[in-house]
Amino acid sequence: MNHPPVGRLRALRSVELLTPDYAEAVDFYEEVWGLQVVEAEHSASWLRGTGDEHHALRLTRSETIGLGRLVFALATPAEIDEAARRLRARGIALVTEPGPLDQVGGGYGLRFHDLDGRLVELSADTWAVTARGRDVSLPVGVTHAVLNTPDIDASVAFYRDVLGMRVSDWSEHQMAFLRCGSDHHCVAFNQAPWVSLNHVAYEMTSLDHFMRGLGRLRHHGITPEWGPGRHGPGNNTFSYFTDPTGLVCEYTTEVAQIVEDTWICKVWRRTPELSDLWGTAGPPSPRIRAHMAGTPDGSPVTAPPVDAPAGARTDAPADTPSGAEGAAA
Numbered sequence: 001m002n003h004p005p006v007g008r009l010r011a012l013r014s015v016e017l018l019t020p021d022y023a024e025a026v027d028f029y030e031e032v033w034g035l036q037v038v039e040a041e042h043s044a045s046w047l048r049g050t051g052d053e054h055h056a057l058r059l060t061r062s063e064t065i066g067l068g069r070l071v072f073a074l075a076t077p078a079e080i081d082e083a084a085r086r087l088r089a090r091g092i093a094l095v096t097e098p099g100p101l102d103q104v105g106g107g108y109g110l111r112f113h114d115l116d117g118r119l120v121e122l123s124a125d126t127w128a129v130t131a132r133g134r135d136v137s138l139p140v141g142v143t144h145a146v147l148n149t150p151d152i153d154a155s156v157a158f159y160r161d162v163l164g165m166r167v168s169d170w171s172e173h174q175m176a177f178l179r180c181g182s183d184h185h186c187v188a189f190n191q192a193p194w195v196s197l198n199h200v201a202y203e204m205t206s207l208d209h210f211m212r213g214l215g216r217l218r219h220h221g222i223t224p225e226w227g228p229g230r231h232g233p234g235n236n237t238f239s240y241f242t243d244p245t246g247l248v249c250e251y252t253t254e255v256a257q258i259v260e261d262t263w264i265c266k267v268w269r270r271t272p273e274l275s276d277l278w279g280t281a282g283p284p285s286p287r288i289r290a291h292m293a294g295t296p297d298g299s300p301v302t303a304p305p306v307d308a309p310a311g312a313r314t315d316a317p318a319d320t321p322s323g324a325e326g327a328a329a
Contacts, residue, residue, distance in 0.1 A: 003090050005164030006083035006122065009072045009180035012187065013123065014056050014105075015142055015200050016068030017247060022061035024244035029057060032220045033202070033249065034138035034213065038129065039104045046104050049141035049202065050132040054105040056141035056202070065245055066297045067197040069111070069119040070145060070187075072163070072180065076124050077108040083122055084110050090162065095119065101126075115158045116149055116195040117297065137212035139202035143252060144185050146199050148192035148294060152176060155189045168258060169233045170267045177233055184234040184256040196294030199240065199248035203255075210237055210253040217241065225288040229281030230254075232274035238281070240288060248291050 019025045026045045029035045035047035038055055046055035060068050074080055077098075084098040087110075096111035101123060109123030134140065149155040156176045159165045165178040168185055177185035190198050204210040214228060225248075227239030236255040243249055268274055272283070284292075 003161075004086060005160075005162060006086050007074050007079045007164060009122075009163060009165065009186075010075060011073045011181055012142055012144065013053060013071040013073045013126070014058060015070055015145055016058040016060055016119075017197075017200070017245070018060050018062035018064050018066055018068045019243075019245040019247070020061070020063060020065065021244045022059060025059050028244050029059065032217060032222065033243075034216070036132075041104075044104075048129060049139045050134060050136060050205075051141045052128050052131045053141050054127040054129050056139070057200075058104075064298055064300060065247070066294060066299075067118060067145070067147075069121050071121040071123060073126075074122050074124045080108055080110055080122060080124050087112055087162070092162070096121075115151075115154055116147075118147070118195070120163075134205045137204065137209040137216060139213075139251070140205060141203060142200060143183065143203035143255065144187060144201045145197070146175075146188045146190055146201075146292075148190050148194065148196045148198050148292075150192060150194060152189050152191040159187060159189075166258075166260075167265050168256075168263070169265055171233055172267060172270045174270060175233075179258055182257045182259075184236070184258060192293060194296040196297055197247060198292045198294065199250050201238075201250040201252045204251055204253040207237065207253055210239075210251055213251050214239055224281075225291070226284040227281045228278075229276035230278045232277055233268050235277075238276075240284075240292075242288070242291050246291050247294075248288070 029047055030037050035049055037045050038048050039046040043061040045059045047057045049056045080098045092112055094110055094112050098110040101107045101109045105126050107123040107126035109121055111121045114120050159178055165180050168177045168179050170176050175188055175190050177188045180186050204213055224239040225241055230237050234255050236252045239251045241249050
């Protein structure tokens, strides 16, 4: 029996990151990265960008490190209820039944786990905040997340068939880029030995603001782990950094915009010149490769890796990082 997807997702609304270095992470994302704390508790903080979403990032104190949840937007509570019905029809158990969300940011939503065990939240009618303006060198919000998975075909099929995303491009059979709106991708999957977070990307409004953001980080004594450059798949600019926990964060802008009726999915070759069209970034270091490979979700905290684990690949050709998102995103 053919089941329809849950609905038409509007955007990746926010992500939750788990960190044992909670105070340091909050300070980094607010004072250095350019987000703003809108709510804070003893063990969690919610940070916004310059857009109108209540928050783009939730930081949660935890003994484990990695991704806590992905939050996607639907338009109305009625769409949330219909999504619940369609998930049940597929035999997918709900972690949280549809209803008002008792959490900072409010909204009406539901939660379930994807094939790899990640917590996915669908929400509508969340609290809005007044946009801070786009003419600043600060992140608008979260624009995509890249996820490491041991079964890229199964993960792509789940997000395509269940969540209704469309596949924009492949990077050989190492990476897949999926969209839920006009942006080339809001989620990408990277074939890897285990389930983990590769990185989270934050949108800058223009190339000028992207470069000014890099300058602001340099003022804080922080230089890119990889970048600046421009990826082939997605055509977006990139500069990758690590936060105090060792999780990878990216500034990006100018991602390709998809016209549904004319876009044709292609398979990109995994070569250095397509990983970085500008040729400015050079190959990623073993350090950023290792941080992009991450540790398996739910693992206890360990010291930051200093080299990529044996057999680990992330998303780059041989001359770029196999643990890093090299080919694109």
